[in-house]
Amino acid sequence: MDCNQCEFRPELYYDDEFQIWVSREDNGDYLVGMTDISQTIAGRILHVRVRRPGTRRPMGKPVATLESGKWAGPVPNLMDCIIVEGNQAVLEQPGLLNRDPYGAWIARVRPMDANQDVLAPFVTGEQARKGYCARAQAEDIHCKRLKD
Amino acid sequence: MQTKQTWRVIDTGLRRAAENMALNKTLLEGHQQGITPHTLRFLQFKPSALLGFHQSAEQELRIDYCAEQGIDIQRRITGGGAIYFDETQIGWELYLDKQTLGTADMSKIARRICEAAARGISTLGVDARYRPRNDIEVDGRKISGTGGAFDGDSILYQGTLLVDFDVERMLRVLRIPAEKLSDKAIASARERVANLKDLLGAVPDMVRVKQSISQAFAEEFGVVFEAGELNEQEQALYGESLAEIDTPEWVYQHNRPANETAVLENIVKSEGGLMRVAVSVDQARQRIKQIWITGDFFVNPRRMVADLEAALKDTPIAEMAENVHRFFDHYPVEMLLLRREDFITAITGALDGEREAAGTA
Structure with a gap:
């Protein structure tokens, strides 16, 4: 399926609008990042802020904020979690999100309730690929990577 | 004949920066939650230095000068750089969503709104044009700066309009090179910004200025505007937003040396x-x-x-x-x-x- 040059990674988990991805670490923490679609829509990202380590972020309260052009906004959050850390490399060079959106995670978070199925609201695999491509096509988003 | 959609226009008058910023947060969140309709707001500020969302007060502003002069310091929820805002400027802002705009591309959204605003300003008798990425200018001189914020599919896009303007005061509020404060440099800064009073020879009627802008947006989006007020749910949200924003924790949250x-x-x-x-x-x-x-x-x-x-x-x-x-x-x-x-x-x-x-x- 043609995804308008938007890269998709089947092993990651996505919100149903494909704005963010999350992946589980061996110790039960999760990495949160933005998708190729999101970085393309945003354009050159100039600022990233992650909430202080140790801060609790309930579902719906963003773990991080971004700024590109003169647009500012939240990175959506679908998990009741605590911030473990922001990715120092991304905080210092936000352009990494434009170059390598799946390599450059934004925040590492720990779910409040380790027993809960925190991945339930997310989609993954082939089902996610269909939705991801459908969004790129419906909104006519053609992904491109900036060189910085 | 197709009936045009009605959008709300509200004029919240002259307010403190904290109140205006809290209204930004209220209306953007309200829009995202479905309690705020598509809205055009006009606003004015008591003297204020406004940081961009990710900026640090200590890096961008002369905090002592602001304190001496009774200039409020606040943080916007929109991106971009620090600005000085007072009674001699009008603020305009739109609360919409990406579906209505028909695109998720942020630079296209900014362009469409800025070009419409420029057409509105031009009907006052000046030749205003959009200059990418975020300015509106008259003959190369900036008359309006703009910026945006998003929350899910909802967007807030806002701009200033210089009606009359004290360039020297702006230069003293912002931390810019001292060399820029010489008479010659102030004169040169004055050449780079324009205001309606200088261009038109007199301060225009504010009602007419607002009408020109709302008319241009109405034409651009094919809608009619109807004057309204904050609804009850927005009032409640406003109380919460003000309690969060009217604090040093909000204003100084990103301080860096x-x-x-x-x-x-x-x-x-x-x-x-x-x-x-x-x-x-x-x-x-x-x-x-x-x-x-x-x-x-x-x-x-x-x-x-x-x-x-x-x-x-x-x-x-x-x-x-x-x-x-x-x-x-x-x-x-x-x-x-x-x-x-x-x-x-x-x-x-x-x-x-x-x-x-x-x-x-």
């Missing part, structure tokens, strides 16, 4: 004349934040200098020369004995000065 941003200066004499360059650099990210170029050289059109400054905003230091070349490759300009390389030399000199300074620190 002022010395993380250096302003570097250089003066170069070439055949074309004397050129002064001041560059503010984000050290951590190795980027040029902003650049100011003055001098006695001749260029036509004169606005080329302001356009070059705009083109070099947020440029990685490593790509400065390439960006200067790219700019001149596409910009028709006459220069008298001045070459594009002179700009590169002057900027490089300022940046190299920084590296020496950093090496001794």
Whole structure:
């Protein structure tokens, strides 16, 4: 399926609008990042802020904020979690999100309730690929990577 | 005949910065939650210094001067740079969503809204144009700066409009190079911003200014505006937002020491004349934040200098020369004995000065 040059990674988990991805670490923490679609829509990202380590972020309260052009906004959050850390490399060079959106995670978070199925609201695999491509096509988003 | 959609217009009058920022948060969140309809708001400020969402007060503002002068310091929820705002300006802002705009592309959204605003301002009798990425100008002089915020599919896009303006006060509020506070530099800054009073010969009727802008948005989006007020749910949300925003924790949340941003200066004499360059650099990210170029050289059109400054905003230091070349490759300009390389030399000199300074620190 043609995804308008938007890269998709089947092993990651996505919100149903494909704005963010999350992946589980061996110790039960999760990495949160933005998708190729999101970085393309945003354009050159100039600022990233992650909430202080140790801060609790309930579902719906963003773990991080971004700024590109003169647009500012939240990175959506679908998990009741605590911030473990922001990715120092991304905080210092936000352009990494434009170059390598799946390599450059934004925040590492720990779910409040380790027993809960925190991945339930997310989609993954082939089902996610269909939705991801459908969004790129419906909104006519053609992904491109900036060189910085 | 198709009936046009009705959008709400509210005029919240003259307010403190904290109240205006809390209304921004209220209406954007309200829009995202479905309690705020598509809205155009007009607003005015008591004297205020407004930081961009990710900026630090200590890096951007002369905090002592603001305190002495009774100028409120606040943080916007929209991106962009620090600005000075007072009763002599009108703010306008739109709350919409990406579906209504028919695109998720943020730069297209900004362009569409700015071009409509420029048409509205032009009906007052000036030739206002959109200058990418975020300014509206008249004959190369900025008359309106803009910025946006998003929350899910909802967007807030806002702009200023200079009706009358105290340039010197703005320069004193913002932390910009001291050299820029000389009489000559103030005169030069004055040449780069425009206001309606100077352009039209008198302060225009504010009601007419607002009508011109709302008319232009109504035409652009094919809607009619109907005057309204905040609804009850918005009132409740406003109380919560104000409690969060009217605090030092909100205003000073991103404070970084002022010395993380250096302003570097250089003066170069070439055949074309004397050129002064001041560059503010984000050290951590190795980027040029902003650049100011003055001098006695001749260029036509004169606005080329302001356009070059705009083109070099947020440029990685490593790509400065390439960006200067790219700019001149596409910009028709006459220069008298001045070459594009002179700009590169002057900027490089300022940046190299920084590296020496950093090496001794």
